Amino acid sequence: DAGVTQSPTHLIKTRGQQVTLRCSPKSGHDTVSWYQQALGQGPQFIFQYYEEEERQRGNFPDRFSGHQFPNYSSELNVNALLLGDSALYLCASSFSWTGLEKLFFGSGTQLSVL
Amino acid sequence: KQEVTQIPAALSVPEGENLVLNCSFTDSAIYNLQWFRQDPGKGLTSLLLIQSSQREQTSGRLNASLDKSSGRSTLYIAASQPGDSATYLCAVGTTDSWGKFQFGAGTQVVVTP
Numbered sequence: 001d002a003g004v005t006q007s008p009t010h011l012i013k014t015r016g017q018q019v020t021l022r023c024s025p026k027s028g029h030d031t032v033s034w035y036q037q038a039l040g041q042g043p044q045f046i047f048q049y050y051e052e053e054e055r056q057r058g059n060f061p062d063r064f065s066g067h068q069f070p071n072y073s074s075e076l077n078v079n080a081l082l083l084g085d086s087a088l089y090l091c092a093s094s095f096s097w098t099g100l101e102k103l104f105f106g107s108g109t110q111l112s113v114l
Numbered sequence: 115k116q117e118v119t120q121i122p123a124a125l126s127v128p129e130g131e132n133l134v135l136n137c138s139f140t141d142s143a144i145y146n147l148q149w150f151r152q153d154p155g156k157g158l159t160s161l162l163l164i165q166s167s168q169r170e171q172t173s174g175r176l177n178a179s180l181d182k183s184s185g186r187s188t189l190y191i192a193a194s195q196p197g198d199s200a201t202y203l204c205a206v207g208t209t210d211s212w213g214k215f216q217f218g219a220g221t222q223v224v225v226t227p
Binding site for chain 1: 118145146148150155156157158159160163165203205207211212213214215216217218219220
């Protein structure tokens, strides 16, 4: 049983470019959340997707957008990249949107913006 | 706004000692608290989940307690091993935002042989 998979593992972009990160949830999970983790800090909640809708959003600008597909996989898009967007981007999946179940994380995508 | 703090930021212990990791939160209106382990440059692995109605959870050498009224949780790791070296993070879910978790910055643990 595959866990949460994320691609790519590493990415280098320049300021102003756009990036798309991908996530496949653990089998049987229908909810995907995205987190941003800067070096030395805890993950910060970006948004959560359930039933192909953005259910909840953290304090991130509109440059951050996402999508969930019918097979529950998800994409995170970031436009007009800034140096400060350099971070580890983590995808987490769970059985439900409530948060009452354990979160399962992927290994993350390390994004470097030059 | 929920604030989650983990002190100390780093900890070094000799192999065999028990580890005590602390997590404090400012808003007691939580529905659960989770403890995670993170190895360098990797994702998070869930260790224990404590629902708000529970006082503690145990798994093998790990035991986590929760005191909602005082806004504290403690993770105990018995008889530490070098393989326990990692960063440990706690995450809190509050009832005004179901499904969104607030993380602490973590405690970096080094267990020396």
